[in-house]
Amino acid sequence: MKEKITLDDVLSNAPDLILYAAPLMIGLALLEFYFSWKQKKKLYERKDFFASLTIGLVSVFQNLLIKSLLFGFVIWVYNIVPWSIPVNWWTSIICFFALDFCRYWAHRMGHETSLFWATHVTHHNSEKYNLSTSFRLSWTQQLKVVFFLPISLMGFHPVVFFICHQIAVLYQFWIHTEYIRKLPKWINFLFVTPSHHRVHHGKNAHYLDKNYGSTFIIWDRIFGTFQPEDEQAIYGILDQPKHHNPIKLVFHVWGDIFRSMKKTKNPIKAVLLLFQSPDLLYKNEKLLKNERK
Template structure:
């Protein structure tokens, strides 16, 4: 398999889903147009749109690099996993676990938090919040190397990666309440993700799952929604500027690094808690 073949075989699922995504945002906005809780706020919404557009451009520019990375590791490993239904299932579990791991570490180490903080910058939770994907989030692709090196066909892995990404859109809403217990036991729901976006003390660093909540249950990071979430960062960012929202933590890290006087200090600045 080569890069051109991979690009031909991989369906652009995110492009196919775009009408549903934008239609859902418009429907949610219309249903909340007289909402007393102001789930949609004009400046916040346009900030999310600006961040989302920047992310789309960057995704387009880096698409070939992402494909190349997946193909590179697939080609250098000596084993192959035959493509069958069970390989698709295994691929999805691996992708989802890599996502959980990357998400968990992004909340624990400052340099990775810089690639994720943008997503938590809104003090609202609605479908447009899902557009707030950091412009530097591709740095976290290193956490997916176990998937690329699994021996599973890259087309299968990258398809599962797209499905996993699309799943995360619908959980960014307050319009959907609690779902049946069996579903909430296995899958991430809007209720679970409202907890993750909450800055309440009991909600901080909880529910890292992207589509499967089982990892949080297994590793002790699960929290049920038992009080109203307060959205946003513990230290709110007083800006709606997409560029600032993407790079303010990077700027803080650079400022601190300039004053570091030892390797230990540099390590602490980069990999200490946010």
């Protein structure tokens, strides 16, 4: 019988890598901001940068407050299965691959269903693309923890799981830049690069809903969502906010969802709206705006 894991076991053995890395990431973003200004590249806009920074800092402190709840949920799932996977270097690599596979589907569902789009849109509603864009992590993204429970069900140790998860999140930082262009072919074939991720953030017609990979781009190649960068991306979302209010940037799609649900008289249809395509939500919100006029 495997040994039960407690919350204290995980909290004492899983360092908060993102918290430690935050000052370095902010420093690098400020450095990129400076070079962008110096070279007149206009990659940054002051209000947009401070909106991204505010959203990111709130997200870091929020995670500190609720991590015990999230850790507890994952630990509980791990403890209820009778099997476990040994902790060593090669099983840790397998865990990272398995987690990246789950992150691909979590990310894809974050674009294909209104409920999870509401937890992800914050990351896309900037018309700039720079290192500070990586700070835009929604304050409601914790709902996506359901996509990562298979890692615990498979028997991977929670400490390994959380360390792998944090490494995957940190990987996302460097790919949010215009300064790094094309990398060697073997890297582009296996890994998500800035070129791939610029496509993902683009609202060009053939860039929409492409390149969901987190660390590895191979999942997009396998599941038919890969798109190479063949033109300059136009950043932002179709229903682009015209403000830099961090609270509105985090919650505006939730507002769209609740307005649509309120207008729907049938409770079952109202719930189903949560799982419809964001495109339908976008069209419905346009109709509601026209009616209000």
